Amino acid sequence: MTAVPTRTFYCCLPTRFGVVIVALIGLLGGGLIAVAGGLNSRQITGSRVSLGISIAVYSLLAFVSILGLVGAIGRKLVL
Secondary structure (H helix, E strand, C coil): CCCCCCCECCCCCEHHHHHHHHHHHHHHHHHHHHHHHHHCCCCCCCCHHHHHHHHHHHHHHHHHHHHHHHHHHHHHHHC
16 A cells, blocks of 8 residues: 555545445435435336436445445544
């Protein structure tokens, strides 16, 4: 790994706090959009393939955000 000269995320916030915030935003945003797409899937008369792809992508975003959140919290507890 390379050394990082700064330990701040956005001007003055610590890096781990920034990771937690970004992970929470991704989790909430991706999860809400995936759930909304799933609920609207029966009402849509257009292409179901594109709807399925968008639900899968936003579900993947939520999953990766969970991994980032667990990693940031786990790293914070270790240090």
